[in-house]
Amino acid sequence: MTLDDVAKHARVSTATVSRVLNDAPGVRPATRARVLRAVEALNYTPNLNARALAGGSPRTLGMIVSNIANPFFLDIFRCVEAVARQRGYDVIVTNTDYAQDRLASGINTMLGRRVAGLALVVSETVPDMVGTLAAQLPVVLYDGGAHRLQNVANIRANYRGGMKRIVEYLHALGHRRMAFIGHHTSLGPLHERREAFLSVAEEYAPQVKVRTVASADGMAGGQMAMRQLLESGFRPTAVACVNDLMAVGALRELHARGISVPGDVSVTGFDNISLAEFVTPALTTADVPRAEIGRLICDALIPESGSVLAPGREVVVETQLIVRDSTARPAAAARSVPVASAGAAGGR
Amino acid sequence: MTLDDVAKHARVSTATVSRVLNDAPGVRPATRARVLRAVEALNYTPNLNARALAGGSPRTLGMIVSNIANPFFLDIFRCVEAVARQRGYDVIVTNTDYAQDRLASGINTMLGRRVAGLALVVSETVPDMVGTLAAQLPVVLYDGGAHRLQNVANIRANYRGGMKRIVEYLHALGHRRMAFIGHHTSLGPLHERREAFLSVAEEYAPQVKVRTVASADGMAGGQMAMRQLLESGFRPTAVACVNDLMAVGALRELHARGISVPGDVSVTGFDNISLAEFVTPALTTADVPRAEIGRLICDALIPESGSVLAPGREVVVETQLIVRDSTARPAAAARSVPVASAGAAGGR
């Protein structure tokens, strides 16, 4: 089924059919109706490849995320999709699993598809490619960290601020031995959260002892990290996790060992994915507004929208502390007895 | 950057460049090297649209799922992607949120992109369109239910069998008042699970009392359904949920009301998503082998692979009961006394 078939059937030229399909002005209603009828009758589906090739605006957005299994990324994707869809775009997504080579190949695929714009919602190092990339199409970077670039729009969440709020909250509750559970701590933006944790904790040093561990992103990773932490001998009264998913894993390990949360140990997450409300105990976390991020991404990528976000500019979205049931004052015993094994003061 | 540029740079014709890029035989190694160097130098990315248009095999698979926010579907997607990727294909996915019109538009988009094959992993009614669809490209249907079609490959999980095993297991534990929590119970395959629950329960009638409720798919829906169930006055000692995600929501509601699981009420899920292991208590569920499903989908869609799954054929994958901590014998009181306003046992 091609445009030509439709044109013949409707007894018009391909140009007219094309006009109807792209609802361009200047087609007599009668003609338009005839064409639409032909389309219907022939069950015609435009060939998107041909359309893209011929230079019609592609109306497809590309998005690359680090870990689509993490609901945080998934939420962003869904928000972007919802907004884009509403403006007549669809979005194709690809996943890197934090692997840099997959990022590169993902970018190439997107480029090859000639997407109208590309959102890079990844934590891993963005190859130099991105520099030249921005010359070819609108690009927006979420969480680009150190790789923030001159000529692309940058969105980032104030992770430092959020983590600071979490640590201060824990400190205010009376916690003096804290740990941080992260993943891929070498990657820019993830590194930042760990740094934020450490530097805020340091403000309270030497009063507050810290320790950090890392594992793979995900619930299993969180569980593993908590296991390592506990086996290290360090006995934190509060554990801050780099994201909610890992916190859920951490919770699991604590439960398995009969350590009560928040009775014995407080746990915090980050992101405020919907799961955070559903685990037991419900997670204290920092909300990262995915809907807003999604909207910003679309604004930056779709020309029609009055973009607030010019290339080269950076928008910082704020996080918000959400207190639920996984945090509480440390047990009296823990508060008074400083415990010697707290030797391993964190990273650095 | 076009093929032409590369050709000029390498001082060959576009045909030769194309041959190199598709590693077709019959290019002198020296020439090949020169072309590759030019590609490198110019940082050339082939235009996938043009390639698809020109009739090269598309090497892109399409997949449509009902609810990508449900890890079950996401897992299938990831498995399909992994296998496809390994065979040089990439896959684009789109999401219907159980809406039939979005299914139709998704199919059109996929068709428009001229994907090499299309996997329909949806619960909603598949429009007649599918009939003609299969004439155009390889199509595989997962869970097509009643809409199983003659000319497409069908994969389905033995939900009935899995549900039967769950109900029998619960019955064997001594449960005599059971409920079922579902969603979209009008949709074929989802309807099937509810029916399976009811018919198995009926075998034990009138000894076993049942009740079913439904809400939206997802944790919030599960919570809502459980709330409705409890407020209805019916006091089941066991609740079977249509999937793990809803079970997690149900768990939450029980916890909020201080009803202990499995002490007061047993809960089961379905699918065995990874979250099922991480919630407290860990969910008893039925494992649906997503990896196998993913492999079957790829086999059906990618011609190279020695497809076990010819069009028109149906493959049934088996489920397996996974017993964890959310099920137990009903409390003695519940077994003898028909009504139990379960005392607060709650957390921990």
Next chain:
DNA sequence: CGCTAAGGTGTAAGCGCTTACATTCCCTCC
């Protein structure tokens, strides 16, 4: 040494669409 047969490489015809430009049509107005 000339002929043939491959193997390498180039040429050019599309693939299905969009769009600038040309053409036709139908009114309007003098």
Next chain:
DNA sequence: GGAGGGAATGTAAGCGCTTACACCTTAGCG
């Protein structure tokens, strides 16, 4: 009634690629 002017429609040139086919080497053989 004919000229002028929009509005409606048609024509055709690509978009970047693949591929059948033509062409030109080169090597092998008699």
